[in-house]
Amino acid sequence: MHELSVCQALISQVEAVARERGASGVNSVLVRLGPLSGVEAPLLEQAYPLACAGTVAEASRLLIEAAPVRVKCETCGAETEAAPNRLICATCGDYHTRLLSGDEMMLMSVELVI
């Protein structure tokens, strides 16, 4: 739903990194996304060329790394994969779990042209 505003936030971070390093361009931008972030990868990809138009990141490639949904059970200690709407322990079935991964929307790295 709000992928363009997320993309604009991403680009302003990329711009800040490029400015800090005195880069003349950006080759690629690597983002890590989990299904529980509330952001959809295909929509982010569609929004990306619009958001980076006219910026130092224009024509850069957006690379998206999918983060799996993983939980750690606070009852039995097992670390297991889970579905986004079923975050229960796959080993003992308890719902007292902590999310290890799956809600990320992180800018991981940027490849700059110096």
Added chain:
Amino acid sequence: MCDSCGCNITPGNKKHAYTPVAGTTAVSVLKNLLARNDDQAAHNREHFDSRGILAINLMSSPGSGKTALLEATIDALKHEFRIGVIEGDLETENDAERIRARGVPARQITTGSACHLDAHMVHDALHGFPLDGLDLLFIENVGNLVCPASFDLGQHRNVTLLSVTEGDDKPAKYPVMFRAADAVLLTKSDLLPVLDDFDPARAEGYLRNLASDAPVIRLSARKGMGLEAWLHWLRGELTQQRARLAAGDTARPKVQPDGAALHA
């Protein structure tokens, strides 16, 4: 989807959109994409904390009874606490007028076509708002079970409403929203006897599947049913928040946009 309708550019974040700028090296960043919103949200939270205010973000589908809940809450608590309300809607002052009619200050944010509030919009609304002396600030988000869950506003707690005229599987369909709830209110529950397809136990089961231990409170704002449990929760949260502030601490809502950083 929404990329064509303009819902993503809000009056609050517009100034950050499209900022013009003038061998290769890879730079590791590891920053949340909404870091700027989160910084603004932290600033809003400082405004609340410096005045001892507990800020609560109300989220739900349109029409699930957020404003009716606020009206009933104000009527019940206005002699006990000083309350303020920030209202978010696409258009109209209607909700703020309903709140002001109850005798408490209300500021309406009209988002135009934006489907959620963000921290910048809330900060703008706080300018000139009589925050001093308030105990409770409610932020009624735009009615939407998707986007509001992703934006921290600076609140301390998220409350998500699910009206019993909706499906009891909403927590399974909208996991990002319901996972962010510090409390879930089953509203319009006076209608349960005439609705044979909403099972409160099933709704709670879907919520537990999201690893949520949030309390589930059944109430009807119109009929005054179940309000005492909600008011008890609110009083408890305010007491706990004051104890945290006295200890130099604060609270963040359940939504964990920086969860990835914590996992690393």
